[in-house]
Amino acid sequence: MLSTKMIIVIFVAFKNDIAFDIYFISQGSVKVSMVDTQNQAYPNLRTLQTGDHFGEISMIYGCPRTATVTCNDYCTFAVLL
Numbered sequence: 699m700l701s702t703k704m705i706i707v708i709f710v711a712f713k714n715d716i717a718f719d720i721y722f723i724s725q726g727s728v729k730v731s732m733v734d735t736q737n738q739a740y741p742n743l744r745t746l747q748t749g750d751h752f753g754e755i756s757m758i759y760g761c762p763r764t765a766t767v768t769c770n771d772y773c774t775f776a777v778l779l
Contacts, residue, residue: 708769711753714762719779720753726773728752732765745770 710721713732723746730744730752743765746752756763757778 710767710769711763713764713766716762717753717756719777720751720757722751722776723748724774724776727770728773729768729770730765731768
């Protein structure tokens with residue numbers, strides 16, 4: 699019997715996207731990454747887990763997303779639009 703592993707990468711939010719919603723993590727964890735204005739990369743800026751939220755900067759200020767958020771594992775979210 700053959701065994702294979704699949705890795706599915708799901709991006710929740712991309713830096714510079716225009717959006718007006720905030721995400722609350724109901725289950726799972728996500729990785730926050732970004733590249734600053736001087737092209738310094740921060741590939742593992744922070745890990746957010748169940749109970750954390752992201753997207754508030756875009757929602758409050760109406761600006762593009764400031765970071766990229768990627769699921770580390772299976773996640774569910776509550777979204778405030």
